[in-house]
Amino acid sequence: MLADAAAPARCSRTRMPFSFFGKKPGAPRPAPAAKRQRPAQPGPARAKTPAPRIPEPPRPKEEPLPNLDFAPAVEGEPGASAPGPAAREDPNQVHSVVEEVAILYANGEDTHAAEILEHAVQGEDAAAATEEVWFLLFDLYHVAGKREAFETRAVEYAVRFGRSPPAWSGAERSSARGTGGATPIVVLGPGFDGPGARQLDILERMASKHERVRADLGKLRSAGEPGCARLIEVLHAAKKRGCEVVLQNAANLSGILERSIEAGKRENPASWLLLLELYQRQGMQEKFEECAVNYAVTFEVSPPSWEMPRKQPPRSQPKTPPVPATPGAYVMSGEISGASPAVLRDLSVWAAAHDPVVIDCSALRRMDFVCAGTLLNTLAELKAAGRPARIRGANHLVGALLRVLGVAQFAQLDRRKS
Incomplete structure (x- = not known):
């Protein structure tokens, strides 16, 4: 009965589409008996043949990433690190006072440079004065031979920074005229x-x-x-x-x-x-x-009159400081000014025959602005040739001038610790 009841329903569904083609409904046809599918007989389970396994290529051994956190590990937690340190200042960044003093000293303005430094270490902004400002002042005292002032500031430095100040080295006092022939x-x-x-x-x-x-x-x-x-x-x-x-x-x-x-x-x-x-x-x-x-x-006024240029008397050229024969380094000494470019020309010749190029400035008291610029060009050429130089031993005044000009971009500039 269930089959007979379902048949008309199936027929009604099958007659619907034919009305769209204009066919008249006729006697219902018996629906074909649905073929019954036999349920699958459970047979003996067949063992599946495993697919051949392709061996994977050995993976490269992963190297641990370097730990870029240089802070010490927290006590009691192995491998843990404390929060990273604050961003450090660029070592080649030049303090405004340092920049001004370096240029003044290169131009022979020792007195004015000392006034600026003394104000910086004892004025209203003394707490902000960096150690380099103090070291510049100590170097100026050396150049001027002011040992008493040096010793007084040395005590103040020790109290301010809690460590030993630089020692007096008995440097020779330079000429009061400045750079010995240098033109500021x-x-x-x-x-x-x-x-x-x-x-x-x-x-x-x-x-x-x-x-x-x-x-x-x-x-x-x-x-x-x-x-x-x-x-x-x-x-x-x-x-x-x-x-x-x-x-x-x-x-x-x-x-x-x-x-x-x-x-x-x-x-x-x-x-x-x-x-x-x-x-x-x-x-x-x-x-x-x-x-x-x-x-x-x-x-509607009288203009200035043309004046014949006066011949300048020949200027005595200062002798170029001798360069001691120091193995492995080119030595600069004394005071180098625009009137003694031979020292820098000799550097280019010396650098062509030596590798690495090391410049020893331990005995160099002063270098004027023009010569420092010439040195910068020489160092840039050496770096472009794949032979960057290294400058060591420069006092704080000379080192500050070199940093102001950007020498650190082309050479390794070793700074004095004190």
Whole structure:
């Protein structure tokens, strides 16, 4: 009965689709009997043949990763590490006081450098003074032969840092004139306002203490009217004192001034006068005469007159310090200035025949800014050739100057511990 009851239901389902094709419903056909499938007879279990196993290639032995946490392990927990140390300062980063003092010392401004350091270790910000600031001051006392001041500061250093201060080494006192023939240099720029105004003050102070000073104008990007008037004042005052101010890269400033003036416009008179001064110092008489006429027409005043350049008497060249024959190292000693480039030329020759290149500066008291720049170029060439040099034994004053110039990018700079 169950089969008979289910048959009409199945027929009704099968008639539905045919109505879409226009066929008339007819007598229901008996549904074909469904074939019964015999249940599978359980037979004897067959043993499955295992698939052949392909041996895996041996894995490389994993090396443990290096532990980059240098903090000591926590007591009682083997292998555990304490939280990592705070980020350390870049050893080649230069403190602002250190940078200023290094440049002053290279230019022979020992007294001014000492004043800055003494203020740093005993002023309001004394607690922030690093050990290097103290070491620079100790080196300056050595250079000046101020043993009493050295001993006083040594006691203060011991109290401040809780360790023994450097010992007095009896260094020879250098000449009060500074670098023994070295010509100090002041780099002006990028303008005459802000920090540039302070550089003009430094140039004036150096011109009052030296017979010859260099001013590099290559980094100037602008020249305001007050700054032009100030530079003219400094140049004229140096001339009255008998100091020769050598202007390097004067063409850069000349171009800036030429673009800031226009004949017929009564503007920027100091720029006109400074441009005439630059033409005079560069020996450009034709441009001087043309500019002088335009200045006279524009401002209706008499222009400066052309002065024939005076022949400078030949300057005595200081003897190059002898380089001792020290096995395995090139020795620099004494005070090296722009007047003694042979020392640096000899370094290139020496480096070509020695590997590794080691430069011993233990006996070097001072190096001026120009020579330090020449040394930087030599070290850069050596590194480019795959032979980086190593500098050892430099005092804190020389070492600070080298770091200011970026020598550490091209050579290993071993710093003194005290």
